[in-house]
Amino acid sequence: MQKNPVQCQFVAALDSIVGKWKPIILYHLLQGKPLRFNELRRLLPDITQRMLTLHLRELEEDEIVKRVIYPQIPPKVEYSITEYGRTLAPILESLHQWGKAHVERKQLKKAENEQNETD
Amino acid sequence: MQKNPVQCQFVAALDSIVGKWKPIILYHLLQGKPLRFNELRRLLPDITQRMLTLHLRELEEDEIVKRVIYPQIPPKVEYSITEYGRTLAPILESLHQWGKAHVERKQLKKAENEQNETD
DNA sequence: CTGTATCCCCAGCGATACTG
DNA sequence: CAGTATCGCTGGGGATACAG
Numbered sequence: 001m002q003k004n005p006v007q008c009q010f011v012a013a014l015d016s017i018v019g020k021w022k023p024i025i026l027y028h029l030l031q032g033k034p035l036r037f038n039e040l041r042r043l044l045p046d047i048t049q050r051m052l053t054l055h056l057r058e059l060e061e062d063e064i065v066k067r068v069i070y071p072q073i074p075p076k077v078e079y080s081i082t083e084y085g086r087t088l089a090p091i092l093e094s095l096h097q098w099g100k101a102h103v104e105r106k107q108l109k110k111a112e113n114e115q116n117e118t119d
Numbered sequence: 120m121q122k123n124p125v126q127c128q129f130v131a132a133l134d135s136i137v138g139k140w141k142p143i144i145l146y147h148l149l150q151g152k153p154l155r156f157n158e159l160r161r162l163l164p165d166i167t168q169r170m171l172t173l174h175l176r177e178l179e180e181d182e183i184v185k186r187v188i189y190p191q192i193p194p195k196v197e198y199s200i201t202e203y204g205r206t207l208a209p210i211l212e213s214l215h216q217w218g219k220a221h222v223e224r225k226q227l228k229k230a231e232n233e234q235n236e237t238d
Numbered sequence: 239c240t241g242t243a244t245c246c247c248c249a250g251c252g253a254t255a256c257t258g
Numbered sequence: 259c260a261g262t263a264t265c266g267c268t269g270g271g272g273a274t275a276c277a278g
Binding site: 020048050051054 | 250251253
Binding site: 004006010013014018044045087088091102 | 130143
């Protein structure tokens with residue numbers, strides 16, 4: 001599909017972490033504790049059931065997330081990060097840090113501009 | 120718009136590097152040499168003029184890329200990475216490495232499956 | 239050479255309802 | 259509790275033509 005290998009590699013990596021809710025899902029799972037479906041929903045108040053399911057399935061497909069079903073009534077399903085998924089931790093952490101600095105930077109610029117307007 | 124700060128920070132970071140062609144544009148500019156508009160087009164054979172312009176404008180807006188216009192005929196415009204843009208280098212590099220390993224891993228799995236089918 | 243302007247399509251996501 | 263199934267919208271991106 002893509003002939004350019006470098007492009008391809010970026011796409012492959014980004015596919016695994018991009019998606020409106022993927023980074024934050026991974027962020028929570030990387031805390032270490034396995035989480036149930038509804039626990040994740042509570043942590044992400046604005047996500048729809050549909051998107052949570054879809055994203056988890058994709059992460060499972062990439063073997064970044066492991067899904068364990070406890071055969072009982074009512075059903076219980078736990079999601080946890082895999083060993084392989086943990087290799088994403090440093091990248092997610094860097095992204096998080098950079099993003100934090102970036103929003104602060106933008107707010108600073110905005111404040112400066114408003115200051116200039118009142119001059 | 121987003122109340123969750125962590126989500127917000129991820130979004131801010133990803134906005135700066137996500138976009139179908141942004142990572143590879145940055146990859147080339149991070150090599151260090153300023154590049155002209157058409158040089159970038161040649162490096163990204165499949166990008167449209169429109170998308171190259173749009174992505175460069177967004178990167179410029181975030182002060183990740185600097186645009187220098189040489190007032191001459193025919194026009195000459197050079198794009199280069201900024202100091203601030205360089206802070207993205209380690210993240211892009213990690214993404215690139217991880218993506219490379221990820222595609223190799225997937226190809227391995229695929230080969231294994233095809234092996235099993237012929238058993 | 240370095241762009242804009244238009245038009246159009248589709249994949250990602252949301253809302254809502256239903257189910258074992 | 260942990261999901262599917264449908265339907266519909268929106269915005270990111272592509273194709274093409276035009277312009278300073």
